[in-house]
Amino acid sequence: MKQFLIKSLVFFLIFFVAEKSICFFIENAPKKEYDKRLEHLLKGEINKDIVILGSSRGANNIIAEQLQQDTNKSVFNLSYKGSDLIFQEFIFKTLIDFNNKPELLILVLDDIHTFKTVPSLNFRTDVLMPLKNYNYINNELIKRNDKNILSKYFCLSRVNRNDFDLNEVKVKPEDEISILGSNILINRKIQNLTFSDGFEIYSEDSEDFNKINALKNIQLLCKEYQIDLVFTFAPSYKTFNQSFLHRFKKLAIEENRILVYDTLNPIYKNDTYFADDSHLLKNGAIIFTSEITTFVNNLKR
Amino acid sequence: MLFNSLDFAVFLPIVFVLYWFVTAKNLKFQNLLLVVASYVFYGWWDWRFLALIAFSSILDYGIGLRLLHEINERKRKILLWLSISVNIGFLGFFKYYNFFVQNFIEAFSLFGTKISANTLHIILPVGISFYTFQTLSYSIDVYRRKLEPTKDVISFLAFVSFFPQLVAGPIERATNLLPQFYKKRQFHYSQAVDGCKQILWGLFKKIVIADNCAEYANTIFNNSDNYSGSTLVMGALFFTFQIYGDFSGYSDIAIGTSRLFGFNLKQNFAFPYFSRDMAEFWRRWHISLSTWFRDYLYIPLGGSRGGTWMKVRNTFIIFLVSGFWHGANWTFIVWGLLNALYFLPLLLTKSNRNNLDVVSENANVPSVKEFLKMLLTFSLSVFAWIFFRAENVSHAWNYIVNIFKDSLFKLPEVRPTNVIILIVVFMFIEWLGRTQKYAIELLLIKQNKVLRWSFYMVLLAIIFVYSNKEQQEFIYFQF
Numbered sequence: 001m002k003q004f005l006i007k008s009l010v011f012f013l014i015f016f017v018a019e020k021s022i023c024f025f026i027e028n029a030p031k032k033e034y035d036k037r038l039e040h041l042l043k044g045e046i047n048k049d050i051v052i053l054g055s056s057r058g059a060n061n062i063i064a065e066q067l068q069q070d071t072n073k074s075v076f077n078l079s080y081k082g083s084d085l086i087f088q089e090f091i092f093k094t095l096i097d098f099n100n101k102p103e104l105l106i107l108v109l110d111d112i113h114t115f116k117t118v119p120s121l122n123f124r125t126d127v128l129m130p131l132k133n134y135n136y137i138n139n140e141l142i143k144r145n146d147k148n149i150l151s152k153y154f155c156l157s158r159v160n161r162n163d164f165d166l167n168e169v170k171v172k173p174e175d176e177i178s179i180l181g182s183n184i185l186i187n188r189k190i191q192n193l194t195f196s197d198g199f200e201i202y203s204e205d206s207e208d209f210n211k212i213n214a215l216k217n218i219q220l221l222c223k224e225y226q227i228d229l230v231f232t233f234a235p236s237y238k239t240f241n242q243s244f245l246h247r248f249k250k251l252a253i254e255e256n257r258i259l260v261y262d263t264l265n266p267i268y269k270n271d272t273y274f275a276d277d278s279h280l281l282k283n284g285a286i287i288f289t290s291e292i293t294t295f296v297n298n299l300k301r
Numbered sequence: 302m303l304f305n306s307l308d309f310a311v312f313l314p315i316v317f318v319l320y321w322f323v324t325a326k327n328l329k330f331q332n333l334l335l336v337v338a339s340y341v342f343y344g345w346w347d348w349r350f351l352a353l354i355a356f357s358s359i360l361d362y363g364i365g366l367r368l369l370h371e372i373n374e375r376k377r378k379i380l381l382w383l384s385i386s387v388n389i390g391f392l393g394f395f396k397y398y399n400f401f402v403q404n405f406i407e408a409f410s411l412f413g414t415k416i417s418a419n420t421l422h423i424i425l426p427v428g429i430s431f432y433t434f435q436t437l438s439y440s441i442d443v444y445r446r447k448l449e450p451t452k453d454v455i456s457f458l459a460f461v462s463f464f465p466q467l468v469a470g471p472i473e474r475a476t477n478l479l480p481q482f483y484k485k486r487q488f489h490y491s492q493a494v495d496g497c498k499q500i501l502w503g504l505f506k507k508i509v510i511a512d513n514c515a516e517y518a519n520t521i522f523n524n525s526d527n528y529s530g531s532t533l534v535m536g537a538l539f540f541t542f543q544i545y546g547d548f549s550g551y552s553d554i555a556i557g558t559s560r561l562f563g564f565n566l567k568q569n570f571a572f573p574y575f576s577r578d579m580a581e582f583w584r585r586w587h588i589s590l591s592t593w594f595r596d597y598l599y600i601p602l603g604g605s606r607g608g609t610w611m612k613v614r615n616t617f618i619i620f621l622v623s624g625f626w627h628g629a630n631w632t633f634i635v636w637g638l639l640n641a642l643y644f645l646p647l648l649l650t651k652s653n654r655n656n657l658d659v660v661s662e663n664a665n666v667p668s669v670k671e672f673l674k675m676l677l678t679f680s681l682s683v684f685a686w687i688f689f690r691a692e693n694v695s696h697a698w699n700y701i702v703n704i705f706k707d708s709l710f711k712l713p714e715v716r717p718t719n720v721i722i723l724i725v726v727f728m729f730i731e732w733l734g735r736t737q738k739y740a741i742e743l744l745l746i747k748q749n750k751v752l753r754w755s756f757y758m759v760l761l762a763i764i765f766v767y768s769n770k771e772q773q774e775f776i777y778f779q780f
Contacts, residue, residue, distance in 0.1 A: 004494070150765070
């Protein structure tokens with residue numbers, strides 16, 4: 001028995017020491033990434049007056065550089081393509097935990113999909129994975145069952161298969177982001193766009209409670225830290241859904257403002273301004289950003 | 302509690318220390334500890350079903366004692382049927398009630414009669430098919446006077462609930478396992494090391510092979526209408542390795558864990574994918590279940606003693622019951638039927654016992670003939686697994702039809718290189734160790750310790766890397 005226990009102990013000790021060599025791959029993982037916004041957040045480098053949060057609607061439709069210039073406020077776009085409200089809440093919490101609080105948060109909503117479970121909107125675990133060398137991120141991954149508790153102590157439990165590939169992550173031209181975090185589209189994704197002018201009644205069925213909760217939490221955080229919050233509906237190549245707006249107003253705290261794009265502006269019915277039915281091209285984003293600029297400048301007064 | 306969970310990683314050392322350092326001097330305490338540990342292990346999943354195991358155990362213990370003193374054969378038979386009825390009754394209710402009700406309704410609706418019957422929301426107690434068969438074997442063996450019934454209730458409770466094999470086997474016979482609870486266990490270094498190695502290999506099979514294959518098998522089977530024929534073949538192959546890695550991995554962990562406590566369980570898998578015909582496959586796949594059916598169903602039915610018709614009938618009964626044992630779904634019955642059809646030509650030509658040895662036992666590579674035989678047997682089993690994995694028979698049928706489209710000769714859309722490499726390496730190691738109880742039993746045993754330990758550490762490292770997600774349940778838990 002003694003021999004068994006000693007040999008087992010020695011085996012695991014050697015293993016424990018040897019496995020630490022894997023830390024190299026974990027430490028190297030963030031360096032390979034193209035999008036370094038989350039890492040900047042964790043390092044406390046995003047100290048801005050205005051922050052934009054959202055999915056691709058936030059990333060594609062608002063030009064942070066233009067907004068910064070026209071409002072004379074520092075701006076950063078923290079919108080992540082394909083992210084849901086829960087992920088946006090996480091990004092916002094991280095922003096507040098590690099950086100100076102912003103004056104204004106612009107939260108770009110996903111229209112009728114905002115509270116629904118849709119395949120295109122998720123918690124972007126893949127954004128967190130390369131940054132698991134930060135305990136804060138690793139703890140979040142543990143909380144979400146994407147890592148187990150052993151990852152606190154073993155590098156082998158923390159590392160991912162992708163980390164062993166030392167090549168830099170290649171980025172597609174349509175995913176390139178600007179210095180201030182926006183992802184402006186130049187080329188159309190769909191060639192033949194048809195304006196959808198059907199009237200659709202929003203149904204509260206199959207709303208994800210966690211997403212509604214995330215919205216509540218974002219509002220509470222803004223209240224706690226005295227951050228102005230503006231909910232934003234970006235243009236889509238279809239009739240604006242009033243019925244969802246009605247639903248959304250029930251969930252929004254009164255003091256927070258809601259900005260709906262100018263639904264009467266004929267430009268938003270012109271397909272040359274759209275990359276697809278819910279994302280603007282650069283020329284459309286310029287127009288929508290100027291709408292936001294006017295709104296923000298009016299807020300200042 | 303899952304073997305591949307952190308809970309078990311904490312549970313096992315605690316029980317090990319208590320077993321060898323606290324209760325080792327007193328056999329009764331040691332057995333009692335195993336009962337308590339086993340009930341904790343099972344109750345971790347759902348404590349309510351502990352009552353079911355306890356009831357089943359006490360009933361069979363009592364029946365065993367009555368059988369000892371009862372000389373009236375009629376009364377003995379009644380006692381045996383009481384045990385069979387209660388145990389199969391529980392199994393039938395929890396596992397098959399809804400299946401029978403639904404099929405009953407559908408059968409009547411074919412004749413235009415509409416029957417309304419309520420199905421129940423029944424939770425299937427984990428491992429019920431395994432421990433039911435284990436306790437049944439006890440009652441039957443005692444009835445047949447092949448086994449002296451135990452008077453030691455603690456040993457009997459420990460035998461039924463022994464945690465390493467409680468929820469997914471191997472299905473142990475009382476004649477093998479129960480006497481091990483009567484004797485004081487000795488700690489042997491070599492046995493413990495062997496147990497650790499088998500646990501390591503079991504975890505590798507489960508976490509690295511089965512769980513990785515499951516990811517792709519699930520994607521392909523769940524969206525089978527959208528994939529090319531070649532991808533569907535890949536899906537069937539992934540499931541083939543998934544089920545083997547999953548189930549034989551569980552058995553390896555169970556056997557290895559038992560060895561840490563000084564017990565010897567029977568081998569449950571003997572490299573079935575290297576079989577040269579389907580008869581050999583069934584001598585090597587889920588051995589404890591196959592032999593259970595052989596001894597308690599096939600032989601009592603007359604086995605192969607009667608004429609050809611009786612042999613064929615008994616073979617079909619065995620395979621159909623075996624399929625049905627796996628689950629209340631027609632897919633399992635078709636899977637059983639298909640295997641019976643595979644077996645039939647061997648039975649009729651009396652060649653079902655041709656391959657009793659290990660393939661290429663004295664060679665490194667098989668002959669071309671052996672290889673082709675293995676390939677054919679493997680292909681037949683892959684085909685049968687499609688029914689086993691499919692949601693229902695029509696899903697399986699569509700899956701097979703979609704395989705034989707033009708797209709069969711296209712490059713598969715799903716071809717994860719890392720998983721394919723892992724499977725190839727895994728099967729290579731299995732091939733090297735095919736004469737042993739488990740693949741790495743003697744691997745590198747003659748090499749120096751540094752090389753051997755390095756190999757174990759690499760295995761452990763790979764397990765760590767692949768286990769960093771939420772643990773996956775074992776497939777056979779649902780049976």
